[in-house]
Amino acid sequence: MPYYVRRLETETDEHNDRLTGRYKNEVSGHLVTYVSPGEALHRAVKHLVSPLMSIDKRYTTRRVYISGPTGSGKSRLGWELYCKVDRDKRKLGLVNVAFVSINMAKDTHIKTVADLVQHILRTRATASGVPELNSVETHQLSFEAVARHLAGWKAGGGRTALVLHVDEFQHNPSTVLLIQDAIAAMNHTNSVILPICTGLYNKGFRHHKDLDASDHSHAIYLGYLSAADNTTDHDAAWEVVRNATIAVIGRDVLPKALKDAPPVLRYLVEDLGGWPMAAVQLGGQLAAQEPLKRAMSPADVVWMHVSLNVCEAGMDGILKARYREPVTLLETTLKPAGIYKLVTLILSPFPVCLQRGDTEEGIIIATYARIHPPLSFSAGAAKRTDQWHDRRRSSAPRLCAPATCCAL
Amino acid sequence: MTVEGLLRHGFVHLQRVVPSDDAEADDSQGSDPSEPPGESDIAYIRFSKPLLRLLVSGLHKNMIPFCNAQSTIGQSLRKLLKTCRDYHGDTEEAAQLLSFVSACAAYVLLTPASRPRLESLADLRPGAKVFGDPAKLMEMARGIKTWAANVDNVTTAARETYKKALADFEKAANRAVAVGDVQSRRKLADCRYELVRCSAAYVEARHNAVKQQTQLKLCKRSSRIEDMVASGGATLTEAKTKGVDAWVLVGLLLYAMQCKGQETGTGAGRAGGDKTFQPKHTAKALTVFASWLDEAGTDDASVAALELLTTKRMTKDSKCRASQCAKPVVVVARDVLLQSLGMVFGGIAARCQKR
Numbered sequence: 001m002p003y004y005v006r007r008l009e010t011e012t013d014e015h016n017d018r019l020t021g022r023y024k025n026e027v028s029g030h031l032v033t034y035v036s037p038g039e040a041l042h043r044a045v046k047h048l049v050s051p052l053m054s055i056d057k058r059y060t061t062r063r064v065y066i067s068g069p070t071g072s073g074k075s076r077l078g079w080e081l082y083c084k085v086d087r088d089k090r091k092l093g094l095v096n097v098a099f100v101s102i103n104m105a106k107d108t109h110i111k112t113v114a115d116l117v118q119h120i121l122r123t124r125a126t127a128s129g130v131p132e133l134n135s136v137e138t139h140q141l142s143f144e145a146v147a148r149h150l151a152g153w154k155a156g157g158g159r160t161a162l163v164l165h166v167d168e169f170q171h172n173p174s175t176v177l178l179i180q181d182a183i184a185a186m187n188h189t190n191s192v193i194l195p196i197c198t199g200l201y202n203k204g205f206r207h208h209k210d211l212d213a214s215d216h217s218h219a220i221y222l223g224y225l226s227a228a229d230n231t232t233d234h235d236a237a238w239e240v241v242r243n244a245t246i247a248v249i250g251r252d253v254l255p256k257a258l259k260d261a262p263p264v265l266r267y268l269v270e271d272l273g274g275w276p277m278a279a280v281q282l283g284g285q286l287a288a289q290e291p292l293k294r295a296m297s298p299a300d301v302v303w304m305h306v307s308l309n310v311c312e313a314g315m316d317g318i319l320k321a322r323y324r325e326p327v328t329l330l331e332t333t334l335k336p337a338g339i340y341k342l343v344t345l346i347l348s349p350f351p352v353c354l355q356r357g358d359t360e361e362g363i364i365i366a367t368y369a370r371i372h373p374p375l376s377f378s379a380g381a382a383k384r385t386d387q388w389h390d391r392r393r394s395s396a397p398r399l400c401a402p403a404t405c406c407a408l
Numbered sequence: 409m410t411v412e413g414l415l416r417h418g419f420v421h422l423q424r425v426v427p428s429d430d431a432e433a434d435d436s437q438g439s440d441p442s443e444p445p446g447e448s449d450i451a452y453i454r455f456s457k458p459l460l461r462l463l464v465s466g467l468h469k470n471m472i473p474f475c476n477a478q479s480t481i482g483q484s485l486r487k488l489l490k491t492c493r494d495y496h497g498d499t500e501e502a503a504q505l506l507s508f509v510s511a512c513a514a515y516v517l518l519t520p521a522s523r524p525r526l527e528s529l530a531d532l533r534p535g536a537k538v539f540g541d542p543a544k545l546m547e548m549a550r551g552i553k554t555w556a557a558n559v560d561n562v563t564t565a566a567r568e569t570y571k572k573a574l575a576d577f578e579k580a581a582n583r584a585v586a587v588g589d590v591q592s593r594r595k596l597a598d599c600r601y602e603l604v605r606c607s608a609a610y611v612e613a614r615h616n617a618v619k620q621q622t623q624l625k626l627c628k629r630s631s632r633i634e635d636m637v638a639s640g641g642a643t644l645t646e647a648k649t650k651g652v653d654a655w656v657l658v659g660l661l662l663y664a665m666q667c668k669g670q671e672t673g674t675g676a677g678r679a680g681g682d683k684t685f686q687p688k689h690t691a692k693a694l695t696v697f698a699s700w701l702d703e704a705g706t707d708d709a710s711v712a713a714l715e716l717l718t719t720k721r722m723t724k725d726s727k728c729r730a731s732q733c734a735k736p737v738v739v740v741a742r743d744v745l746l747q748s749l750g751m752v753f754g755g756i757a758a759r760c761q762k763r
Binding site for chain 1: 423462467518616
């Protein structure tokens, strides 16, 4: 996802090649109409946005950390939260809402709040429709002022909000905390910053409180598409497949309900297990099939001419290309015996026990985040790391039992 | 690597067994329902099948369970995991056999604290109904428990080394908290490295012990009881064998398997009627099994039980008819297919249909 999502430009793009990626018929997930996975978006909105409704107009910032398996739509959720706030801005008493997304894996130069401010101003200047600020002003601008500026605040105007999406937060947790603290210290009367962090829990973190011990921090787990009873929501996966097909060919040519789809296609969707990334790619592969390209409505599709095995192979090819590196890393980490055990457990009908402390299963990855710098810390960040550790010690002095939980 | 470690790689989706009733509860009230699952509870490890295919296809042969499945039973795991394939009777038989062997292997591979309850062999088929005297099934369960105990015994040294590394790590961690100087952090880093090394060695030791201490291997197809007892392991019977489709040897006892009938009709999204697996079908399956036992003669004492699997729906009467068999019968019907065989093999079996 680009740092500044200029969604309108891509939504009106009618050329398929602009929608597809490096691999054959690959679809970029952020171009596909969103399907909310369970309650995750609702909960993020509840945490971040509900306090805006307080009568005294004093907003106490909330810190939301969203984690989950890869391809589950974590990064997308940041954008969707902005869309939700933007839609409801009148109800929330906001005049304008802006969105900024930074990626801690790519924007490695962001080490302080000042770096973030400069980064926002520099990249924002390249975006269309935003008045540029001259260099003298930028040095004097506070984080709050930047937020006001981005949201188009004018003197005497109403309240504005900036949704700040910090992606891949695990790559630089100390900076993320600095940003969170700066936001918490802001006067939120006229301009509000709503921070939302997405990523994976680093090797150093067992628990989101290890990362951010603030009373106002909340973790949301975003798994595969699941129904309320925790079973896979195949209908939601089908909706994603349809949306991906619509994004590419511009027409809704798939049956509305999964039960109306041909059996093998239904099997393909069921086998996705509710993984949104695979659902998007399956939709892209279907859209590349000639019978669907030519069809104007679901009734026009001659399914016997659709090669679903080609779709399966195409989807597998894209996923292989995308996940070759992480899979190799997983193999290297787990070693053959660990992989064997993992696959055996996936194939078996048994659940695994996740209790900690008294089991002896496999390799333990150290979890003492409070005393152990995350591996991604650079040497140059040593001072900030120490500060970060000091803060961790003071805020959470109790040493937890190690997570000796089961399985591998 | 713990399950939590896997979560950090971003691959695994954990499906909690007990649904979180407090999803709507305010997170500020102590428990945090939106936490990543992994703090407590019991959960299924879930992989999307495309991801599982990707993992299995890229692996070296010795990393995959059932690496000799193609040469022994004519079905490889890689092929079975493909969605666009034929779902015929052979696939159903393979799914029944491999799911059972997977359950056995998972039980033995897990450490004692994580193992599920195993009083009877039928406990390897969660949700299945048992009819008849369960004594033999309990005896076989004891056999598997013996394998597991042997694995635990053989790996005692590796476990002790691992526990020592864990204790050293905890000590170093506590010191690093108390002192916080560079030296204590270095020591902690060393201990962490040692801990990871020792626990990897422990996992590998258990893996090797399972291979040595158990009979969990696939062998060439055979249909005669004496051949089965002699070869050990598990396999399918030869094509056209009536009465038994697959078997597993635990100790000196055989667990026979038979799969019958595929679901059709609107309930299964296929052409055909919605007929259930009726009592007469159960009776017929048991009759064929009995004739196979008769042919086996005195060797039939080696056969401990029959597992009757059908992807059709079964009424209570149909299931109860299984109690008329001379041997105990474990019945797995459509209603418990995913629960008993697991999501992967259960899903494959549920799709099987007559050619």
